[in-house]
Amino acid sequence: MQNATYRELEARWKSLRRSRDDVAVREVACVNAPRTMLCVEIGNPALPCIALSAGVHGDEPAGPAALLRLAQTDALDRRYAYRIWPCTNPSGYDARTRESVDGLDVNRTFGRGGESPEARAIVTSNRNRKFALSIDLHEDSDAAGFYCYEYGGAELGAAVVAALDRAGLPVEPLVALDLGSPLALHVMTFQRGRITADPRAEGALAGGLSYSLLLARGAAARVLTHETPGAHAWDTRLSMHEIAVKAAIDALSQGFHK
Numbered sequence: 001m002q003n004a005t006y007r008e009l010e011a012r013w014k015s016l017r018r019s020r021d022d023v024a025v026r027e028v029a030c031v032n033a034p035r036t037m038l039c040v041e042i043g044n045p046a047l048p049c050i051a052l053s054a055g056v057h058g059d060e061p062a063g064p065a066a067l068l069r070l071a072q073t074d075a076l077d078r079r080y081a082y083r084i085w086p087c088t089n090p091s092g093y094d095a096r097t098r099e100s101v102d103g104l105d106v107n108r109t110f111g112r113g114g115e116s117p118e119a120r121a122i123v124t125s126n127r128n129r130k131f132a133l134s135i136d137l138h139e140d141s142d143a144a145g146f147y148c149y150e151y152g153g154a155e156l157g158a159a160v161v162a163a164l165d166r167a168g169l170p171v172e173p174l175v176a177l178d179l180g181s182p183l184a185l186h187v188m189t190f191q192r193g194r195i196t197a198d199p200r201a202e203g204a205l206a207g208g209l210s211y212s213l214l215l216a217r218g219a220a221a222r223v224l225t226h227e228t229p230g231a232h233a234w235d236t237r238l239s240m241h242e243i244a245v246k247a248a249i250d251a252l253s254q255g256f257h258k
């Protein structure tokens with residue numbers, strides 16, 4: 001799946017419908033753009049819902065591959081329902097670029113109802129939905145290990161880091177990592193493998209609202225952004241994402257959010 005095209009990714013998700021009757025896969029139109037985006041629902045809609053997403057940066061392919069494998073292997077806890085956006089920047093994914101074909105960093109366009117065709121499609125479709133947890137999967141080519149951002153005052157991120165430690169996978173110390181702005185130090189709190197911040201202060205800093213920050217402002221009670229080290233081996237990054245998502249959901253179910 002490392003070099004799959006968006007169409008191939010889409011075909012694999014659609015084929016999941018044949019194996020399970022509680023999987024719905026549909027294509028959501030990106031208004032004013034010649035492309036669609038996959039939206040997947042898994043599980044009983046009466047259950048509390050977890051939002052999973054990946055691929056908003058097209059040059060971070062392990063996230064979309066990990067979400068697909070979690071679904072294919074039935075590794076998602078059935079005590080929850082899932083709304084999954086398997087790849088939220090299809091044109092960037094195919095071109096292996098951070099930006100979309102429009103030259104936009106889609107993950108800075110989630111303000112004002114969506115300022116890119118992709119963000120608009122997601123914001124519109126997610127309207128009125130509430131989530132117990134949201135996880136967005138990314139990669140960071142400068143990182144030496146896994147780390148996460150956590151919003152909502154929970155402790156799920158600490159459980160995620162502990163799970164990676166148990167698996168013997170590298171965790172980013174977050175000491176030397178350059179996050180692009182010295183201002184970040186005033187807004188964010190850095191621990192080993194985990195960054196916490198006030199979503200409003202961070203949104204003002206970033207110069208455009210990210211998907212996770214938008215959800216942290218009301219739609220999701222707990223929000224995680226996971227980052228795997230993009231320079232590591234493919235299988236390692238895939239395992240990291242799978243372990244991290246499962247650990248976060250486990251922690252949620254065990255009440256680590258108090």
Ligand SMILES: [Zn+2]
Pocket residue numbers: 056057060138139
């Ligand atoms: Zn990213």
